[in-house]
Amino acid sequence: MNHTKNSSVLLDKAVEEFSQLPGIGKQTALRLALHLLKKGESTMTRFGQTFIEMGTNIQKCKICQNISDTEVCSICSDSERDIKTICIVENIRDVLSIENTNQFSGRYHVLGGTISPMDGIGPSDLEIDTLISRVQNEPIQEIILALSTTMEGDTTNFFLFKKLNQYDIKISVLARGVSVGDELYYTDTVTLGKSIANRATFDPSF
Amino acid sequence: MNHTKNSSVLLDKAVEEFSQLPGIGKQTALRLALHLLKKGESTMTRFGQTFIEMGTNIQKCKICQNISDTEVCSICSDSERDIKTICIVENIRDVLSIENTNQFSGRYHVLGGTISPMDGIGPSDLEIDTLISRVQNEPIQEIILALSTTMEGDTTNFFLFKKLNQYDIKISVLARGVSVGDELYYTDTVTLGKSIANRATFDPSF
Known part of the structure; x- marks a missing residue:
């Protein structure tokens, strides 16, 4: 079915807004808009208000550049966290991913991307x-580079290393190795090579 | 990856709203919210405003019960359309589907569903x-039953027929037959039987 105009311009506008989101076509957009319509006025108002509030009030944490509702984000203002370690990530999704591991108790720094001359990002x-x-200005002892293991990520790692090397700080990088759950046969040669070179003492508790 | 709390309650709320839409999980919801976030404040405000306006201003056309921005919808208020024919459909999506065919120039009546005792709809x-x-009250000469060809649709057709039969109105129903583009081999017996019983004069121009 081709999408033509609805009998309501208001519905058309809602469909238009939905269909501008990534991965949502006209048909799905219509389904979503009709779903909201069915839920009634209070749901639509709450739905709309949420995004207006997000647009108006969300900001970047002035310390780590992660998004935040306040001047300093909840991670940076958490006094329980180790202020001597910074983990450098590309974007706010990566903060979430690392937080989900429960293996890191330091603070973050969100770069906002990686150096990519092809995309004009310097x-x-x-x-x-x-x-x-x-x-x-902070009492930092270790910086963990947690960027993507792509050419752009490696370039950025190298650039940051050159910049940070003059300070008395330990610079580490995420371990490269065989993914948990992967079979050796399907692991690529470079990864497998790194995992042998960086082999670790067997720890039965991990 | 499991979804934990973001550093922003505002973002969490946006993710929550998106993930309540049909077919959108937490991960997709996060992707959509981050997309909007990237687009900036004006996009988020416009996005939100659209749904608030839809919730506040959309209404049912007082004639055909289709959704409308005004008291009478654009189809019912179109003086070019044939007011002697009404097409009965289940919902507003069906109005769109029939409008897309460009084969109908009458007006509609949106039932809001079909009789379905299983779902408690009487x-x-x-x-x-x-x-x-x-x-x-209207000078109606023909009513076209355009409901789903399901048991519920057939039940509703029969109920409407009993109700409408006392008036001097032609009651017709959408033709049942082989779908355009279908191979006979894959057409079910009932449909094929109907298509033979209701065979039409061959029209080389159609």
Whole structure:
């Protein structure tokens, strides 16, 4: 079915808004809009209000550049967290991913991407100056590079290493190795090679 | 990845709203919310405003019960359309589907569903009284039953036929037959039987 105009411009506009989201076509957009319509006015108002509030009130944490409802995000303002370790990630989704592991208790720094000349993203487009200023002003002892294991990620890692190397800070990077649950046969040669070179002492408790 | 709390309650609320829509899980909801977040404040405000306006201003057309921005919908208020023919459909999506065919120039009546005792939907839950009142007050000559070809649709067709039969109105139903593009081999027996019984004169122009 081709999508033509509805009898309601208001519905058309709602369909239009939904269909501008990634992965949502006209038909799905219509289904979503009709779902909301069926739920009634209070649901639609609450739905709309949520996004207006998000647009108006959300901001970047002035310390780690993660999104936040307040000037300083909940992670940076948590006094229980280790302020001596910073984990550098590309974006706010990566913060979530690492938080979900429950293996990191330090703070983050959200770069906002990786250096990618192909996409026109240079070091000045990333939150590198704010990182350097943190290194100069906070009692940081270790920086963990947790960027993607792509060419862009590696380039950015190298750039950051050159910038940070002059400070007396340990610079580490996420371990590369065989994924948990993977069969060796399907692991690529580079990963398998790194996992042999960086082999660790067997720990039966882990 | 399991979804834990974000560093922003505002983002969490947006994710929550998206994930209550049909077919959208937590991960997709997060992706959609982050997409909006990236687009900036004005996009988020416009997005939210659209749904608030829809909730506040959308109404049912007082003639055909289709959704409308005004008291009478654009189809019912279109003086070019044939007011002597009414097409009865289940819901507003069906209005769209029939409009897309460009084969119908009359007006509609949106029932709001079909009689379905299993789901607790009886005749009084549908827009049948409003239909009868239209039949009594409008110069209607033909009513086309365009409900689903399910047991519930057939039950509703029969119920409507009994109700409408006392008026001097032609009552017709959508043709049942082989779908355009279908191979005979895959057409079910009942449909094929109907298509033979209701065979039409061959029209080379159609």
